[in-house]
Amino acid sequence: MWLGVIFGGAVAVLTIFIIHWIYKWRNPRGSSNGGVLPPGSMGWPLIGETLHLLIPSKSLDLHPFIKKRIQRYGSLFRTSLAGRPVIISTDAEVNHYLFLQEGRSVEMWYLDTFAKLFNLDGDSKPTAFGAVHRYVRSIVLNHFGPDTLREKLLPRIEQMIDSTLGIWSLQESVPVKEAVATLVFDCTAKQMIGYDPQKSSDKLCEKFTSILQGLMSFPLNIPGTAFHKCLKEQKKIIKMIRNKLREKRDSPDQAFEGDLLDQAVKEMSTEKFLTEDFIVHFIFGALFASFESISSAITLAFKLLSENPSVVNELRVEHDAIIKKRENPNSSLTWDDYKSMPFTLQVINETLRLANVSPGLLRRAMKDIEVNGYTIPAGWTIMVATSAQQLNPKTYQDPLAFNPYRWKELDSSVISKNFMPFGGGMRQCAGAEFTRAFMATFFHVLVTKYRWTKIKGGDNFGRTPFLDFGDGIHIKISEKV
């Protein structure tokens, strides 16, 4: 009988403990001095509301996870994702404020799977604030910024796009996402590590694509899983970049090609944090960020343009006029040409507005932050959901419509707070001008030299919550006669 009493007592204590634990999980404290948390639900212990966020949607609209919670709780709410307490902000003013708080009350933060892959640990991680961050920005701008674009990069990009579209025109069907990803990758990898796909046996772009698939999968590192394959491919790429670095460091005169890696190797002796490990992981991350985001935007543009032939015609008129103005119609695109394409830049803005490749940018609160009468507690993750601003019907009438003409009417102060495809504040994308120039050059070559039609796909683009291309989109492209 005593055994029964003891067992019954243990079960009662365990039940009380579990109820208390679940209660505490669902009702976390706002802060050490009793601040009020934004409304929301923490879901189930450990998994929180993660599974709701992962339900795919077959629309370009804001992911239902965020949309439903805005309707239920307003523009600022709490949740729990991947085992962490999270505040999601969809409020333009709060997001603007949070971007300005970088290094003061918020810092960049990544999911554990990303951090593992991109080596984001320690004081000299590439996302660190201060001298390391300033260096990373300046070296990227030095190789991809406006001065380099104007002086030498623009014609190089045009030449690469031109020859690639020539190759596409020989194919019956071009799978756009994969084909554009290879083009962008070959271009940015040349600028970063002097990569030449013709001379290299490694199919680097394919390796990056399989890494991306692994990142979107469950992070289970056992043979046979996509995540395991992703980590294996990452190791191979890191090894390849490391070998290139050593080659350049050991024979600087022979191997100097003027790329980003050359500059980093040269500066290893003057910048203490520039270790081999730092450089290879930083370059790995930069290659990843650059090829995936631009290729996603261009793939979406093909879908949107195929549904809006009048926009393609207007692009053609703008670019034919640029060629007509030239003394030599075969000369390369210049910086002045690029700066005289207002309609093209509206098409690019509208594509980036609808793309929202990621639902938001992640930060970590370094201390309690008071906003709109609520407290974001120190240590919590913050998702700055810029996607909600870019699809907000109060700012963009009929937000899911592809309407490049709307940019003529929008006020610059509205744009600066409600259009943030490249983030904001000190962390704003260092590749923004390169992205715009690349897309503009791509459209220039496409509409002046080629005609294209959609063969299939483009109907089931959606969000996972990342922009997802479903079965992709395939085109047939031919030279203009």
Ligand code: HEM
């Ligand atoms: C469609 C194309 C692109 C989009 C939408 C995009 C978006 C972004 C965003 C939103 C951020 C801010 C991240 C944050 O605050 O957490 C960022 C940062 C960054 N991006 Fe991009 N990006 C694009 C292309 C590129 C390219 C082509 C490069 C390199 C050539 C690049 C290099 C960087 C770098 C180095 C940062 C970090 C800047 C810093 O911390 O100061 N991006 N990008």
